[in-house]
Amino acid sequence: MNREEVDRALARLGAERDAVEAALLALQDHPGRRLLEGAALSGRTQERWAVAEQGLGLLWSLFDRYSEALASARAVRARRGRPGSAELAELSELLTGASVTVSGGQLPDAAGRLGAGPARLVERVGLDELMERMNGWYAVVLEVVNAVDAVWSALPARIDLLLAELGRVQMLALSVGVRPGSHPLADDLAGLASELTALRAEVLADPLALWRPSRVPAQRGTAPEAPAPASPTGAVDTTGFDRAGRQLDDVRVELEGLLRLRDESHERLQQVGDLLQRADATLAEARRARGEVLAKIASTEVPAVPGPASALRERIVQAVEFQQTGQWHRLGPLLDTLEDSAAKELARARHSLTEVAQPLAVRAELRGRLEAYKAMAARRGLAEDPVVVERFEKARWLLWSAPCDLRAAAEAVARFQQALRAPERHPGQQDIQDGQGE
Structure with missing residues (x-):
């Protein structure tokens, strides 16, 4: 190496030495490393930290050898401003040759096996190789402490x-x-x-x-x-x-639902009770209507009215017991079922009332139609017509008699309507469509 090459090599190696020192000091203060040193480790972390901790100690030892070798080279260079061939030869050996002595077995081979090859007390390596191995160990240690810290x-x-x-x-x-x-x-x-x-x-x-x-x-x-x-x-x-x-x-979320249930259970149970009361009232109205139909409508098959839902009331008693004893997790599904059953019970009662009262509704509809046709007769000037009067009285008598024959009454109302439409009873007039089919 000539003098310029020596000076450039010393400057490069010095900069690398300073960078390694800064990195090692930062690694020494790394929070992950400090935590690892005082932790009771196990498993994969224990295995990898055992290797990394060994590498950390080795790093400082290798760094010391590196620094000593670099200091020796600088001392040789400082002897003369313009070194002679002897100094240049010595500097070339220090900077590029296997000039660093380390303990045997401290340097791993490329596969990471410590002490590979024949056992030796000491081993000599070059500065570049020493730097490469320090970089390798630094990567191992830094990776462990960074991962653990993360x-x-x-x-x-x-x-x-x-x-x-x-x-x-x-x-x-x-x-x-x-x-x-x-x-x-x-x-x-x-x-x-x-x-x-x-x-x-x-x-x-x-x-x-x-x-x-x-x-x-x-x-x-x-x-x-x-x-x-x-x-x-x-x-x-x-x-x-x-x-x-x-x-x-x-x-x-489920527990918050139970908490809401606890706060709302009294009101919800009241609503279930109200639905059942309305269902009972509707069934009572259906029974009354059934009696009226049997008494006032002739030749009609009237369906039976179901009784109250006693089993549902027993489950309400159980729900109240759950509420009083704070068994909200049991009350929740039971109350959901009660609400659904009470709504169905009310719907069943309403259907029963509609089915039972159907003949009365038909009679009321026929009575309404009869009154509408009577008003139409008056508008057409047929209120005194004997046929119209006779048919009206016949239909009225059938609809207001008891028991009422709905079939005969419907036919009588239809005949009364036909009497209003007869052309000879209102000559010169168009058939009036309003009110037809009422």
């Missing part, structure tokens, strides 16, 4: 918050009578508590079990293809945490 920054605090929320939900469950062994929601909450506690313990002891790297982790002692990243390349696996959060949300 997991510990992401999960423990969130798990603690979720556990606190779980405690509040459990208190809510107790307030609505949901207790372990008596309701599946309480069992779900107990299972979530166990799951989150186990997840928190796993995060603290083996954070790398929840780390998903985006590339294959660096092997010990192998230099990365690119400079070591300052941030972790991967993602924290929050699948278990997210699933537990969703389950807790689902349970909370």
Whole structure:
């Protein structure tokens, strides 16, 4: 090497030495490294930190050898302003040759195996190779501490918050009578508590079990293809945490529904009672109408009126008992069923009334039509016509007699209508269509 090459090499190696020192000091103060040193580790994290911790100690040792070798080269260069051939030869050996002595077995081979090959007490390597191996170990250590720090920054605090929320939900469950062994929601909450506690313990002891790297982790002692990243390349696996959060949300929604039920149960039970009272009143009206139909309508088959829903009332008594004893998780589905059954009971009563009172409705409709045709006769000047009067009286007598023959009455009303339409009874007039089919 000539003098210019030596000076450039010294400047480059000095800059690299300063960069390594800054990186090692930053690594020494890394929060992930400080947490790892005092943690009780297990599993994958324990295995990888055992390697990385060994690499961290080795890094400082190699850095010291590197710094000593660089200092020696600088001392040789400082002897003379214009070094002679002897100094240049010595500097070439120091800067490019295997001039650094390290303890045997401290340097791994390319596959990451410590002490590969025949055992030796000491080993000599060059500065460039030494820098390459330091970069490899630095990548291993940095990847571990970055990943651990990412997991510990992401999960423990969130798990603690979720556990606190779980405690509040459990208190809510107790307030609505949901207790372990008596309701599946309480069992779900107990299972979530166990799951989150186990997840928190796993995060603290083996954070790398929840780390998903985006590339294959660096092997010990192998230099990365690119400079070591300052941030972790991967993602924290929050699948278990997210699933537990969703389950807790689902349970909370159900419990809030029970809480609303507790606040609304009295009003809802009253509404069920009101529906049944209306159904009873409607059935009573249907029975009265049935008696009237039997008394006033001839030759009519009248369906029987059903009795009150006694079984439904027994279930209402059970619902009141659940309400008084705070068994909201049992009251909820029962009350839903009662509301549906009470609505159906009212609909059944109304249908029965409509079916029973149908003959009376037909009679009322015929009476209305008869009165409308009577008014039409007066407008046409036929109120004194003997045929019209005779047919009107016949229809009126049939409709207002008891029992009423609906079939004969309908025929009489139709004959009365026909009398109003007869051409000879209102010559010169067009058939008047209004009122027809009424």
